[in-house]
Amino acid sequence: MSSAPVSGTAPAAIRRCDYTPPAFLVDQVELGFDLGEARTEVRAVLHLRRNPAAGADLPLVLNGQSLETLRVALDGRDLTADEYRVEGERLTLDNVPADAFMLETTVANDPAANSALEGLYVSGGMLCTQCEAEGFRRITWYPDRPDVMARFRVRLTADRARYPVLLSNGNLIEETDLGDGRHSAVWDDPFPKPCYLFALVAGDLGLVEGDFVTRSGRRVALKFWVEHGNQDQAGHALASLQKAMAWDEQVFGLEYDLDIYNVVAVSHFNMGAMENKSLNVFNSKFVLAKRETATDFDFLGIESVIAHEYFHNWTGNRVTCRDWFQLTLKEGLTVFRDQEFSADMNSRGLQRLGDVRNLRAAQFIEDNGPMAHPIRPESYVEINNFYTSTVYQKGAEVIRMIHTLIGADAFRKGMDLYFARHDGHAVTCEDFVAAMEDASDDDLSQFRRWYSQAGTPRVTARWDHDQTARRLTLSLSQDTRPTPGQPEKQPFHIPVAVGLVGADGDLPLRLEGENAAQGTTRVLNLTLPEQDFVFEDVAEAALPSLLRGFSAPVILDAPYSRADLARLMADDSDAFNRWDAGQELAIRVILDLVADHAAGRPLALDEDFAVAWGKVLADYAADPAFAAEALSLPGFSVLGERMETIDVDGICAATKFLAASLGKRFAAPLLRLREVLAESGYALTPEAIGRRRLRNGALTFLAHGQPADTRVLAAEQFRTATNMTDQLTALSALVVIGADAAGPALAAFYEQWKDERLVVNKWLGIQAMADWPDVLDRVKVLMEHPAFDGREPNKIYALIGGFAANPQWFHAADGAGYAFMADRVLALDSTNPQVASRMARSLMRWKRFDPARQSHMRGQLERIGAKPGLSSDVAEIVAKALA
Numbered sequence: 001m002s003s004a005p006v007s008g009t010a011p012a013a014i015r016r017c018d019y020t021p022p023a024f025l026v027d028q029v030e031l032g033f034d035l036g037e038a039r040t041e042v043r044a045v046l047h048l049r050r051n052p053a054a055g056a057d058l059p060l061v062l063n064g065q066s067l068e069t070l071r072v073a074l075d076g077r078d079l080t081a082d083e084y085r086v087e088g089e090r091l092t093l094d095n096v097p098a099d100a101f102m103l104e105t106t107v108a109n110d111p112a113a114n115s116a117l118e119g120l121y122v123s124g125g126m127l128c129t130q131c132e133a134e135g136f137r138r139i140t141w142y143p144d145r146p147d148v149m150a151r152f153r154v155r156l157t158a159d160r161a162r163y164p165v166l167l168s169n170g171n172l173i174e175e176t177d178l179g180d181g182r183h184s185a186v187w188d189d190p191f192p193k194p195c196y197l198f199a200l201v202a203g204d205l206g207l208v209e210g211d212f213v214t215r216s217g218r219r220v221a222l223k224f225w226v227e228h229g230n231q232d233q234a235g236h237a238l239a240s241l242q243k244a245m246a247w248d249e250q251v252f253g254l255e256y257d258l259d260i261y262n263v264v265a266v267s268h269f270n271m272g273a274m275e276n277k278s279l280n281v282f283n284s285k286f287v288l289a290k291r292e293t294a295t296d297f298d299f300l301g302i303e304s305v306i307a308h309e310y311f312h313n314w315t316g317n318r319v320t321c322r323d324w325f326q327l328t329l330k331e332g333l334t335v336f337r338d339q340e341f342s343a344d345m346n347s348r349g350l351q352r353l354g355d356v357r358n359l360r361a362a363q364f365i366e367d368n369g370p371m372a373h374p375i376r377p378e379s380y381v382e383i384n385n386f387y388t389s390t391v392y393q394k395g396a397e398v399i400r401m402i403h404t405l406i407g408a409d410a411f412r413k414g415m416d417l418y419f420a421r422h423d424g425h426a427v428t429c430e431d432f433v434a435a436m437e438d439a440s441d442d443d444l445s446q447f448r449r450w451y452s453q454a455g456t457p458r459v460t461a462r463w464d465h466d467q468t469a470r471r472l473t474l475s476l477s478q479d480t481r482p483t484p485g486q487p488e489k490q491p492f493h494i495p496v497a498v499g500l501v502g503a504d505g506d507l508p509l510r511l512e513g514e515n516a517a518q519g520t521t522r523v524l525n526l527t528l529p530e531q532d533f534v535f536e537d538v539a540e541a542a543l544p545s546l547l548r549g550f551s552a553p554v555i556l557d558a559p560y561s562r563a564d565l566a567r568l569m570a571d572d573s574d575a576f577n578r579w580d581a582g583q584e585l586a587i588r589v590i591l592d593l594v595a596d597h598a599a600g601r602p603l604a605l606d607e608d609f610a611v612a613w614g615k616v617l618a619d620y621a622a623d624p625a626f627a628a629e630a631l632s633l634p635g636f637s638v639l640g641e642r643m644e645t646i647d648v649d650g651i652c653a654a655t656k657f658l659a660a661s662l663g664k665r666f667a668a669p670l671l672r673l674r675e676v677l678a679e680s681g682y683a684l685t686p687e688a689i690g691r692r693r694l695r696n697g698a699l700t701f702l703a704h705g706q707p708a709d710t711r712v713l714a715a716e717q718f719r720t721a722t723n724m725t726d727q728l729t730a731l732s733a734l735v736v737i738g739a740d741a742a743g744p745a746l747a748a749f750y751e752q753w754k755d756e757r758l759v760v761n762k763w764l765g766i767q768a769m770a771d772w773p774d775v776l777d778r779v780k781v782l783m784e785h786p787a788f789d790g791r792e793p794n795k796i797y798a799l800i801g802g803f804a805a806n807p808q809w810f811h812a813a814d815g816a817g818y819a820f821m822a823d824r825v826l827a828l829d830s831t832n833p834q835v836a837s838r839m840a841r842s843l844m845r846w847k848r849f850d851p852a853r854q855s856h857m858r859g860q861l862e863r864i865g866a867k868p869g870l871s872s873d874v875a876e877i878v879a880k881a882l883a
């Protein structure tokens with residue numbers, strides 16, 4: 001974050017079009033840290049030279065924040081106070097030598113007072129850093145921008161007993177015992193890097209070690225550093241790293257480039273993890289796992305985040321971003337890579353639908369609200385606000401579309417070309433697209449609009465079958481609604497993967513003008529506002545299966561009847577579309593129930609839907625994992641997105657009614673399924689995970705459908721569970737059944753796990769999301785519980801974020817949920833603006849609700865906005881929400 005703007009002034013936006021190259025380059029940096037919790041002194045020696053690509057008479061300007069400046073020296077000579085200027089967060093030297101020179105500064109900072117968790121801070125007695133995006137300026141004076149890449153040599157000096165482990169980037173080249181109880185270590189990173197990839201860690205940590213031999217024979221030491229006592233929980237993360245290293249060699253030909261790879265797990269961390277060169281710092285949530293304490297979901301999350309940070313070594317570190325507008329260059333691409341990795345390690349079909357579910361539940365909503373921005377934003381006030389699902393998840397979809405359009409082989413050639421051209425450089429999204437274009441000879445000029453236009457396109461499909469001509473004409477059109485600052489949209493280049501489902505399965509596809517059929521799925525290029533595609537030799541009235549595999553991040557509007565959806569659910573060869581047809585059917589059924597609820601009509605279970613759902617349930621054995629996904633009901637945000645005005649009470653009533661009706665009607669088969677799937681042993685294979693998911697899903701439906709009868713069953717599973725997935729689902733089922741049923745189990749759960757920080761977070765989250773009328777009071781009480789710590793982001797995300805995800809009670813009609821959230825945002829704003837800003841987003845979409853809720857939410861946003869000295873992080877969110 002940047003320091004508080006003066007109250008009343010609008011924070012200034014930084015614009016992409018204003019980019020200019022850095023006036024000075026840094027070839028080499030030497031950093032000396034004299035580490036201490038309350039005071040750390042940093043001596044920095046910067047070997048600078050003028051950038052030939054920039055103006056010759058520009059002053060040297062360095063960034064710094066919350067630094068106590070002790071010394072500034074130029075080429076060995078101490079400067080007097082009138083030879084440099086410190087103004088706000090900038091240190092300016094007007095007169096520097098014409099070419100190369102050495103600038104030396106000494107500063108002090110106070111890690112213990114750093115509650116923003118950016119720069120150098122304390123977590124659980126250890127000292128650690130987080131520099132992306134602009135945290136390095138809180139450590140020392142520096143040109144803090146990603147296009148300044150330098151070699152770093154770092155000397156760490158600290159008390160040996162307190163901080164026996166001293167880590168930084170690159171190779172350890174020297175260790176010295178200083179004899180006075182202190183010791184030092186020197187780390188040298190041979191790869192030039194931007195300062196956002198700098199890291200240091202000092203602490204008393206336990207080590208879990210493994211290794212990996214690269215395909216060219218380099219033995220890499222893999223070191224996981226965790227709190228003492230947690231060594232038994234790093235094995236999965238280590239194995240995931242080894243798999244990721246092998247996968248990147250096989251799939252992209254990318255090898256690791258140093259002899260050491262460190263991962264440190266910390267409990268206080270604003271987000272998931274950070275890819276600092278050879279010294280990843282991780283939220284402990286994405287490292288620590290054992291079967292008793294971590295759910296299947298946690299295990300998969302670890303595998304994916306470990307891989308993500310590892311993949312950044314090439315896509316992000318070796319080739320980095322020229323400026324922060326290019327963030328998706330590394331994030332979209334690296335998310336695409338981690339999604340592909342997880343698909344290969346587990347189930348490709350399930351991976352895809354999980355990724356799309358997340359995209360629709362978060363990104364589509366962002367794209368249709370006040371924060372809508374292109375994957376490459378045009379402006380920002382606070383860059384930390386732009387680590388969004390648009391930049392990450394939609395960014396990955398854009399990469400996936402390139403992959404679909406040019407094909408896997410050309411994509412790989414494009415990646416090779418990208419590295420051949422740009423290794424060691426800070427580049428732009430345009431450089432990436434150009435490499436893909438040059439490697440494939442495809443024209444991606446119109447495709448580039450995905451980088452510049454925000455909003456989710458709506459693709460409308462209509463079709464007509466001409467029996468006599470044996471032809472099916474598919475008419476596709478596209479339209480994208482205005483987003484803030486972008487009233488007019490140009491048509492996108494949209495790859496639409498299409499199949500035709502006939503009576504006996506997929507038809508071979510021959511497009512007009514082709515001599516022969518080419519496969520049963522074709523990728524159509526929709527580039528105009530409206531386009532017709534003609535399929536020949538279509539004898540029967542086939543049903544188009546559109547957007548197979550979710551080939552583009554668009555909203556599909558197709559005139560499927562419910563019978564059509566049921567048919568796709570049963571017969572589509574594309575697993576994604578089978579699942580999606582079921583979801584669409586469920587959405588329509590729920591929206592009808594919402595309408596009935598609004599009109600005061602009694603709610604009734606839709607018979608056709610019940611039959612289709614029951615059929616999936618009956619056939620579960622073919623693929624339990626897929627059945628679990630197909631049986632689950634769409635969530636609040638996806639349903640809300642389908643309504644002009646989000647009917648909170650209607651959606652909650654309808655969803656609960658449907659879950660209860662299904663649970664009641666299908667109680668017998670659900671119970672049988674639970675018997676059949678009862679585990680004899682525990683495994684972490686995709687099959688075993690799928691079986692657990694289905695069996696636990698069944699328990700949840702039963703809890704809704706026949707709460708009284710399920711109470712014993714859930715309590716039994718809670719008591720006898722041998723893994724966290726089963727135990728936590730049982731606890732959630734008891735919470736569904738009611739506060740009386742859940743009370744003893746919640747108490748027992750806390751007693752059992754009070755020493756496991758990460759499990760305690762689950763306990764907080766489950767209570768915050770309970771559908772109990774007094775949940776807000778309970779959340780307030782929990783804030784005073786010893787289990788809660790208002791400085792630990794994971795706890796805030798669990799309890800406060802969990803409450804924001806409680807649709808019924810966060811959106812309580814009296815506005816109490818909103819007022820509570822605004823109080824939290826205001827309190828957090830002074831301690832941790834990044835976390836405050838995330839929480840503030842829960843109020844952003846106020847215009848989508850009914851007038852009474854709108855006015856409550858807007859009132860709270862205004863109250864937040866009126867705080868003197870509001871952080872730029874929160875100010876930007878509030879300003880956009882109220883614009």
Ligand code: B3K
Nearest residue numbers: 132133273274275384387
């Ligand atoms: N690059 C980091 C995110 C940094 C967030 C800064 N507010 C983690 C990742 O995407 O891998």
Ligand code: ZN
Nearest residue numbers: 308312331334
């Ligand atoms: Zn990333």
